[in-house]
Amino acid sequence: MEFALSEDQRMLQDSISGFLKDNASLDTIRKIADGDAEAKAGLDAGLAEMGIMGLHVPEMMGGSGLGLLEACLVQEALGYTVAPSGFLAATVAADLLPNYQEDYPRGIADGEMVFGLALTELSSRRDGAGVTVDNGRLTGTSLLADVPDGATHVLLADTSGSFHVADSWSAEPMRTIDRTRTFQQLTFDGTMAETSTQPDASALAAARLLIAADTLGAAQAMLDKAVEYAKERKQFGRVIGSFQAVKHLCAEMAAKLEPARALVWHAAYAMDTKDPEALVMANLAKAHLAEVGTFVAKTATEVHGGMGFTDLLGLHYWFKRIGVNRQLFGSPEQVRQTAAELQGFVAA
Amino acid sequence: MELNLSPEYEAFRQDVNRILTENAHLAPGPEDRGMKHPKRLAWQKFLIENGLTARTIPKEYGGYGAEPDLLKSRIIAEEFARTGIARPMGGQGISMLVPTLLELGTPEQKEAYIRPTLHGEMIWCQGYSEPGAGSDLAALRTAAVEDGDDFIINGQKIWTSTAKQADMIFCLVRTDPDAKKHHGISYVLFSMDTPGIEVRPLVDMTENANFNEVFFTDVRVPQSGIVFEKNKGWQVANATLTHERGMLGDPNATKARFLELVELMKTETLNGERLIDNPLLRDRLMKLQGEVYAMQANGLRVTTASLKRESAGLAGLIVKLQGCELNHQIAGLAIDALGELGILYGEGDHLRADGSWQWRYMYDLGLIIGGGTAQIQKNIISERGLGMPREPKPAKV
Numbered sequence: 001m002e003f004a005l006s007e008d009q010r011m012l013q014d015s016i017s018g019f020l021k022d023n024a025s026l027d028t029i030r031k032i033a034d035g036d037a038e039a040k041a042g043l044d045a046g047l048a049e050m051g052i053m054g055l056h057v058p059e060m061m062g063g064s065g066l067g068l069l070e071a072c073l074v075q076e077a078l079g080y081t082v083a084p085s086g087f088l089a090a091t092v093a094a095d096l097l098p099n100y101q102e103d104y105p106r107g108i109a110d111g112e113m114v115f116g117l118a119l120t121e122l123s124s125r126r127d128g129a130g131v132t133v134d135n136g137r138l139t140g141t142s143l144l145a146d147v148p149d150g151a152t153h154v155l156l157a158d159t160s161g162s163f164h165v166a167d168s169w170s171a172e173p174m175r176t177i178d179r180t181r182t183f184q185q186l187t188f189d190g191t192m193a194e195t196s197t198q199p200d201a202s203a204l205a206a207a208r209l210l211i212a213a214d215t216l217g218a219a220q221a222m223l224d225k226a227v228e229y230a231k232e233r234k235q236f237g238r239v240i241g242s243f244q245a246v247k248h249l250c251a252e253m254a255a256k257l258e259p260a261r262a263l264v265w266h267a268a269y270a271m272d273t274k275d276p277e278a279l280v281m282a283n284l285a286k287a288h289l290a291e292v293g294t295f296v297a298k299t300a301t302e303v304h305g306g307m308g309f310t311d312l313l314g315l316h317y318w319f320k321r322i323g324v325n326r327q328l329f330g331s332p333e334q335v336r337q338t339a340a341e342l343q344g345f346v347a348a
Numbered sequence: 349m350e351l352n353l354s355p356e357y358e359a360f361r362q363d364v365n366r367i368l369t370e371n372a373h374l375a376p377g378p379e380d381r382g383m384k385h386p387k388r389l390a391w392q393k394f395l396i397e398n399g400l401t402a403r404t405i406p407k408e409y410g411g412y413g414a415e416p417d418l419l420k421s422r423i424i425a426e427e428f429a430r431t432g433i434a435r436p437m438g439g440q441g442i443s444m445l446v447p448t449l450l451e452l453g454t455p456e457q458k459e460a461y462i463r464p465t466l467h468g469e470m471i472w473c474q475g476y477s478e479p480g481a482g483s484d485l486a487a488l489r490t491a492a493v494e495d496g497d498d499f500i501i502n503g504q505k506i507w508t509s510t511a512k513q514a515d516m517i518f519c520l521v522r523t524d525p526d527a528k529k530h531h532g533i534s535y536v537l538f539s540m541d542t543p544g545i546e547v548r549p550l551v552d553m554t555e556n557a558n559f560n561e562v563f564f565t566d567v568r569v570p571q572s573g574i575v576f577e578k579n580k581g582w583q584v585a586n587a588t589l590t591h592e593r594g595m596l597g598d599p600n601a602t603k604a605r606f607l608e609l610v611e612l613m614k615t616e617t618l619n620g621e622r623l624i625d626n627p628l629l630r631d632r633l634m635k636l637q638g639e640v641y642a643m644q645a646n647g648l649r650v651t652t653a654s655l656k657r658e659s660a661g662l663a664g665l666i667v668k669l670q671g672c673e674l675n676h677q678i679a680g681l682a683i684d685a686l687g688e689l690g691i692l693y694g695e696g697d698h699l700r701a702d703g704s705w706q707w708r709y710m711y712d713l714g715l716i717i718g719g720g721t722a723q724i725q726k727n728i729i730s731e732r733g734l735g736m737p738r739e740p741k742p743a744k745v
Binding site: 001003005009230239241242243255260262263265273281284285288291337 | 349352357614622624625634635639641642648651652653655656662666670726729738739
């Protein structure tokens with residue numbers, strides 16, 4: 001028995017973190033948030049060159065054949081630097097589509113295809129949104145779709161829980177608190193679905209698990225920044241990190257984050273090994289990280305005092321990353337409802 | 349990452365399971381009261397002989413004498429939890445004194461104490477905390493003054509579990525009042541039958557006397573009872589506190605409690621509806637389940653680090669704080685789910701599970717405080733785990 005990352009997994013972590021440290025600095029993130037298309041394209045190109053888009057694509061389809069555990073490590077690193085990326089959408093598509101149509105995973109791995117993800121209505125139908133399918137034709141809207149720049153395809157869920165691949169849609173940007181990532185309202189007007197799948201609970205679980213990993217990274221970054229700040233900032237003639245009032249806040253963040261990290265790893269391993277509890281764990285990981293992330297986002301900001309509230313430190317990008325992740329693909333209550341349903345805890 | 353057991357360990361698990369289930373009739377039940385009930389002593393002996401407790405303690409001291417293998421220890425603990433068969437004896441003698449003696453005791457001390465302690469024939473209590481020395485344990489004042497080959501001990505201990513039943517005490521006393529507080533303490537073993545010792549039960553909020561106060565008035569004990577060296581008792585005590593902190597956050601026990609809670613919510617009804625069908629209660633249950641999974645995974649991570657003889661870092665430091673809090677919350681939800689019936693206690697027709705949820709809710713709060721309060725844990729996490737500075741000492745006035 002061994003519950004730890006392997007040498008290869010740690011090397012993957014180091015290489016992606018190293019790349020992001022150099023290429024997704026706060027300066028770059030600010031540029032992207034302010035709409036600098038060149039900065040965004042540069043980051044996208046760099047990440048694509050790292051070969052991460054095909055990470056979860058099976059080897060026989062040209063990918064790296066790595067699991068959701070490795071994907072979570074990459075997503076955690078992206079969250080740590082609040083870097084926007086199409087990695088999550090690519091990974092969910094690579095998780096679901098190999099059983100249906102090999103062209104997509106192949107296209108993702110060789111960079112020919114870029115996938116967007118429109119899953120919101122799987123758990124939350126609001127403002128009349130939702131896509132219906134009739135004889136293979138898709139009609140309706142999906143809100144807050146995660147569609148990377150240059151997307152060639154969208155993987156969307158219809159109102160019955162089946163997934164479809166579409167290659168044409170119309171998009172309207174939706175402004176959120178998080179300006180580093182772009183979200184869109186997609187409209188399908190009788191578009192022919194290229195490929196359709198059965199309802200699949202594991203694709204949503206995979207998307208939720210990746211979001212949990214993203215929050216883990218963002219929250220870890222906020223804790224690291226808070227500790228660093230508390231060791232430097234002086235008041236009353238001493239560094240504030242020597243006050244128990246401040247130390248205990250940092251200890252509470254660490255005490256919640258460490259088990260949350262183990263939960264993400266365990267859920268990802270369970271998904272990769274098709275453990276019977278995998279879907280429950282992945283959903284609970286999403287809900288749990290939403291709670292822990294929210295606590296850390298608030299607490300780390302408070303440790304920074306007034307500076308945390310300003311734009312000067314940019315800490316708010318992490319706060320907002322975590323805030324968006326909490327709702328994305330289902331609020332904590334909705335996700336816990338899924339976990340309960342999966343265990344037969346909800347009367348039919 | 350590999351969570352499946354190898355065939356060797358899977359076979360070991362089956363062996364353990366077979367030994368336990370085939371001999372379950374030998375195990376003592378709740379009716380076999382008394383720590384030294386013959387059935388309890390016989391069961392303990394059986395478990396030691398079969399390597400199911402005292403497993404890595406050398407045979408010469410009455411243990412089973414196996415090579416340390418954390419995974420096997422873990423499998424044994426899991427099989428006791430799974431089968432629900434009476435566990436081996438615990439208590440501070442076995443869990444804290446024995447490891448300390450193995451590390452630091454003289455050959456005579458090992459010879460005299462380890463075997464009877466393991467076999468449940470010698471019960472110990474721990475004399476650490478004092479009214480004026482809780483979190484600041486090193487401020488303890490119980491004085492041991494040399495008199496020939498003996499010490500004369502005067503003072504008071506508090507929070508002493510099993511002091512009424514104990515044959516012996518391992519006790520921290522001040523042997524050098526002039527040294528700095530950490531440097532004047534000795535760790536001494538002596539008999540609880542020594543004249544001048546008075547034990548008063550300390551009733552706590554559970555209505556039980558889980559602890560005692562122990563008073564020493566001119567208690568004469570031999571200096572040969574010192575473990576390791578005179579005035580080095582602080583190092584000895586730190587060795588044992590490490591054992592205690594590890595003990596207070598067992599994820600398997602937490603998971604077992606959570607499963608009891610699920611069962612409760614599936615079987616109990618409120619206005620004719622199962623508790624688990626109430627969306628508000630169910631949401632709280634799912635929230636706790638996420639935390640239970642997280643602590644379980646964290647436990648696996650800590651176990652792996654121990655197997656590799658590496659430090660588990662923060663993952664290890666947070667176990668006591670998070671584990672005790674989670675147990676408390678599980679009991680809290682059970683009480684809320686039972687609502688008005690959740691306040692029943694002691695006895696009565698409508699009482700559930702013998703009132704154990706209320707008992708646990710209160711007792712777990714005691715555990716949040718005992719063995720290093722939550723606030724002390726946070727100091728440890730922030731200082732050792734996050735490298736934050738210690739609170740500066742106030743200037744002397």
